[in-house]
Amino acid sequence: MNSRTLQEFTPVKLADRQAPKLSVENLSKSYPVRGDRHLTVLENINLEIFPREFTCLVGASGCGKSTLLNIIAGLTPPSTGKVLVDGRSVTGKPGSDRGMVFQGYTLYPWLTVAQNIAFGLQFQHMSKSEQRDKVSYFLNVVGLEKFANSYPKQLSGGMKQRVAIARALANEPAVLLMDEPFGALDAQTKEQMQEFLLELWSKTHVTVLMITHDVEEAIYLSQRIYVLSCRPGRVKSEITIDLPEHRELDIKLAPEFVAIKRQVLQLMRQE
Ligand SMILES: Nc1ncnc2c1ncn2[C@@H]1O[C@H](COP(=O)(O)OP(=O)(O)O)[C@@H](O)[C@H]1O
Ligand SMILES: [Mg+2]
Numbered sequence: 001m002n003s004r005t006l007q008e009f010t011p012v013k014l015a016d017r018q019a020p021k022l023s024v025e026n027l028s029k030s031y032p033v034r035g036d037r038h039l040t041v042l043e044n045i046n047l048e049i050f051p052r053e054f055t056c057l058v059g060a061s062g063c064g065k066s067t068l069l070n071i072i073a074g075l076t077p078p079s080t081g082k083v084l085v086d087g088r089s090v091t092g093k094p095g096s097d098r099g100m101v102f103q104g105y106t107l108y109p110w111l112t113v114a115q116n117i118a119f120g121l122q123f124q125h126m127s128k129s130e131q132r133d134k135v136s137y138f139l140n141v142v143g144l145e146k147f148a149n150s151y152p153k154q155l156s157g158g159m160k161q162r163v164a165i166a167r168a169l170a171n172e173p174a175v176l177l178m179d180e181p182f183g184a185l186d187a188q189t190k191e192q193m194q195e196f197l198l199e200l201w202s203k204t205h206v207t208v209l210m211i212t213h214d215v216e217e218a219i220y221l222s223q224r225i226y227v228l229s230c231r232p233g234r235v236k237s238e239i240t241i242d243l244p245e246h247r248e249l250d251i252k253l254a255p256e257f258v259a260i261k262r263q264v265l266q267l268m269r270q271e
Pocket of ligand 1: 031041064067
């Protein structure tokens, strides 16, 4: 991705937009089970996502990560507590302020790449030419200009997720929410996508909250990590990652990286 090209395009004020902070306050979620009993999936979750930061939430499978992200997105109601964007309580439907990328491929198979990216834009008051500008800008951001007229089935898994990320970004979300977006990819593609995502973040500085069970992925991408405990899911620890902002893939082998990894793994093993 070429930064000059990106600056030239800038019709979208993503790069210089002051994204609101997102916070989760005293949030719990339980589901009714047999009889009048309840299963508590999340208990008293408190966390803060700071503007322009890349934050990861790590935790083992089944500890409630997706449930939490779905609540933040507005897809599931919390049992108690609230989600605030820029200090304002958000309730109900997913808003354009919270763009979501899921683990599975969620592109519309009958739409082209460009039409998929444009999908949310038709609901905004925006002229056709503005929509076209935005779509070509984000095709460029994710490096898929040549595939504008391809259909999802013609793309690899990594390319599909790049389209899904472009589609979420096109709505200029205050916070980009991602639920294990690379979970379905092979190891090599996954590393390429991590590199791609970090480059994208350092160009746009969009505020990101990503969920992963992959500790290495979390450390490589983040400024801040929240470690979630299991049954019930609680925030066990908050770790700030003091690695340089510009990171190459082989930073994963650096002693300071390995030390953070050991610390996070120990926290998760205590479960
Ligand atoms: N609609 C539901 N009804 C009852 N239990 C649920 C429901 N959704 C999720 N759960 C339970 O919540 C727990 C956490 O699930 P999930 O959030 O998907 O975890 P993760 O994403 O960390 O793997 C699981 O034990 C799951 O069975
Ligand atoms: Mg999940």
